[in-house]
Amino acid sequence: MADDVNRVASLITDNAEITMLINNAGVGATAPLLQSDANAMSAMIALNVEALVRLTHAAVPGFVARGRGTIINIASIVAITPERLNGVYGGSKAFVLAFSQSLRQELEGSNVHVQVVLPGATATDFWDAAGLPVAYLPEEIVMPAGALVDAALLGLSRKEFVTIPSLHDVTQWDVYEAARQAMAGNLSTNKPAARYLAG
């Protein structure tokens, strides 16, 4: 796969007409780590994480130089709920969210927009490949693919950074994100917190 990714990366770097990169390709798994094949987990990381980084790294310099561009990273709700499916899959999507958060900050003022999409369960071939046919899921948690894409594109047209199509009460995300931001300034200090001081 590395050769294929490098080939696509070169195509992106060499083509100044490309203005949008959608990192959508991804695979998942539903089995717990201890029942998973190690090579399959590595292949998942190579696709969900390494290819996404490589292609983003190929696209961004040109976007910045040309003063426009859009990166859409397809993460998942398991980025913030990794207990839900296979942990390597959840970890790979947490990476996508964290990488997007960092990239967004890095590209501030460049006119390059970053969007990260966190779909919940969506009716696609993903589930067959992940080992749990979608028909086994409760109907009320599965979104049709078309509705998911329409919602994600509406989020993009509104210049959203995070788009979570299934989350009806967006203040839940806002509160979660505000708590993270509030904690951010308290996470590096020159001495341990009182609870870690002996005596």
Ligand SMILES: NC(=O)C1=CN([C@@H]2O[C@H](COP(=O)(O)OP(=O)(O)OC[C@H]3O[C@@H](n4cnc5c(N)ncnc54)[C@H](OP(=O)(O)O)[C@@H]3O)[C@@H](O)[C@H]2O)C=CC1
């Ligand atoms: N379905 C769901 O419930 C959810 C999916 N997602 C994410 O959405 C994204 C799209 O998945 P979805 O459409 O649902 O699933 P599909 O299985 O329908 O599509 C997977 C996509 O990934 C591509 N792909 C798979 N393996 C490789 C590979 N080794 N090299 C290159 N491309 C590859 C496929 O290309 P090809 O068709 O050529 O094989 C296809 O375009 C993924 O990142 C997934 O993690 C996130 C949350 C929920």
Ligand SMILES: CC(=O)[C@H](N)C(=O)O
């Ligand atoms: C959240 C889901 O159920 C989904 N399959 C995913 O890929 O994350």
